[in-house]
Amino acid sequence: xxxxxxxxxxxxxxxxxxxxxxxxxxxxxxxxxxxxxxxxxxxxxxxxxxxxxxxxxxxxxxxxxxxxxxxxxxxxxxxxxxxxxxxxxxxxxxxxxxxxxxxxxxxxxxxxxxxxxxxxxxxxxxxxxxxxxxxxxxxxxxxxxxxxxxxxxxxxxxxxxxxxxxxxxxxxxxxxxxxxxxxxxxxxxxxxxxxxxxxxxxxxxxxxxxxxxxxxxxxxxxxxxxxxxxxxxxxxxxxxxxxxxxxxxxxxxxxxxxxxxxxxxxxxxxxxxxxxxxxxxxxxxxxxxxxxxxxxxxxxxxxxxxxxxxxxxxxxxxxxxxxxxxxxxxxxxxxxxxxxxxxxxxxxxxxxxxxxxxxxxxxxxxxxxxxxxxxxxxxxxxxxxxxxxxxxxxxxxxxxxxxxxxxxxxxxxxxxxxxxxxxxxxxxxxxxxxxxxxxxx
Numbered sequence: 207x208x209x210x211x212x213x214x215x216x217x218x219x220x221x222x223x224x225x226x227x228x229x230x231x232x233x234x235x236x237x238x239x240x241x242x243x244x245x246x247x248x249x250x251x252x253x254x255x256x257x258x259x260x261x262x263x264x265x266x267x268x269x270x271x272x273x274x275x276x277x278x279x280x281x282x283x284x285x286x287x288x289x290x291x292x293x294x295x296x297x298x299x300x301x302x303x304x305x306x307x308x309x310x311x312x313x314x315x316x317x318x319x320x321x322x323x324x325x326x327x328x329x330x331x332x333x334x335x336x337x338x339x340x341x342x343x344x345x346x347x348x349x350x351x352x353x354x355x356x357x358x359x360x361x362x363x364x365x366x367x368x369x370x371x372x373x374x375x376x377x378x379x380x381x382x383x384x385x386x387x388x389x390x391x392x393x394x395x396x397x398x399x400x401x402x403x404x405x406x407x408x409x410x411x412x413x414x415x416x417x418x419x420x421x422x423x424x425x426x427x428x429x430x431x432x433x434x435x436x437x438x439x440x441x442x443x444x445x446x447x448x449x450x451x452x453x454x455x456x457x458x459x460x461x462x463x464x465x466x467x468x469x470x471x472x473x474x475x476x477x478x479x480x481x482x483x484x485x486x487x488x489x490x491x492x493x494x495x496x497x498x499x500x501x502x503x504x505x506x507x508x509x510x511x512x513x514x515x516x517x518x519x520x521x522x523x524x525x526x527x528x529x530x531x532x533x534x535x536x537x538x539x540x541x542x543x544x545x546x547x548x549x550x551x552x553x554x555x556x557x558x559x560x561x562x563x564x565x566x567x568x569x570x571x572x573x574x575x576x577x578x579x580x581x582x583x584x585x586x587x588x589x590x591x592x593x594x595x596x597x598x599x600x601x602x603x604x605x606x607x608x609x610x611x612x613x614x615x616x617x618x619x620x621x622x623x624x625x626x627x628x629x630x631x632x633x634x635x636x637x638x639x640x641x642x643x644x645x646x647x
Contacts, residue, residue: 220245224278237431251407253421257523261432262410295369299376301356303348334362354385372404484603490531492622503555508546535569567623583637590636
């Protein structure tokens with residue numbers, strides 16, 4: 207049905223009770239979204255915000271019709287749709303330009319795909335290039351453009367098809383801060399012109415300030431699997447100033463919602479070994495965890511989590527993952543928005559290299575996956591096993607995790623603590639016993 211013939215409703219697009227599974231190579235399903243419902247209304251900007259792995263990009267692609275959800279319903283103007291959503295266009299994080307095509311050709315190719323005649327294609331290309339400030343660059347190739355200009359081409363290509371909804375997957379994350387700020391303002395100016403499309407924007411972001419600056423509604427997603435934690439209305443008047451007290455208060459409110467969910471004030475048991483279940487391993491490297499502990503040590507033993515992200519110039523969601531890993535090892539605790547070294551964490555950073563490894567090893571043996579694999583290796587005559595057994599154990603007991611990434615984290619943590627060795631050539635995991643005379647104290 208052509209877009210012009212669709213009924214005029216307050217809701218443009220929605221997903222109802224959508225869940226989605228990816229199938230792992232071993233045949234096990236990995237659930238990335240669970241029972242997600244979301245409406246996109248007319249004349250609004252919706253932002254999807256959440257930690258890495260919460261399914262933000264997957265949800266965006268389901269809205270676009272690029273992915274068919276495992277269960278649930280997608281609707282456009284109250285009508286179910288299969289295949290591509292007829293009213294949307296998408297801007298990708300990685301620009302996704304054809305390097306052998308000029309700027310004009312990169313935009314024209316999508317218009318040719320929808321069947322426009324040559325005269326209309328030329329007019330549409332000229333209009334969108336002017337709209338995004340690329341006049342004079344019609345015959346340039348992507349290699350001749352800066353990152354910001356490449357993303358302008360990506361935005362122009364999406365706008366050229368006159369979408370009712372513009373989908374944007376972390377569109378400003380690959381450009382410098384000043385260019386990103388300029389592009390955000392320009393996209394909002396284009397959206398604010400109510401005489402033309404896009405009527406609404408749905409964007410994925412990891413940048414809280416960006417989300418507060420742009421969005422009317424902020425959808426906070428939780429991970430493992432992805433689900434809607436809360437939806438926050440942002441009624442701040444436009445245009446917004448990043449430095450205004452109202453914007454900063456809203457940023458703090460979103461921060462509190464994220465930390466309250468991702469770093470709840472629940473004390474971990476002092477003896478991790480009492481845990482009966484398999485704990486998901488945060489995908490953080492030992493170097494990242496040690497770096498966090500040393501940073502805290504140099505800042506008096508504690509710091510606000512947002513200050514950590516700012517000081518280390520890391521994505522907020524990435525810092526949360528590293529904090530969760532350090533907390534699993536009983537090296538930090540997280541009262542509200544603060545990350546603080548525990549007594550064990552202080553002991554770790556004040557120890558030498560060998561003592562750090564022994565401490566790390568002791569903490570790993572308090573975690574079910576490491577402990578079970580250690581006991582299994584002790585029982586083997588050769589003290590080694592095929593890594594496929596570990597992968598199958600992860601897939602079986604942690605079916606919602608990406609088992610390859612979990613295995614990589616498992617190996618990295620085990621190597622750091624001299625617990626296991628892993629031979630990538632043979633695919634064998636083997637025991638790596640420390641000096642029995644060594645001690646942390």
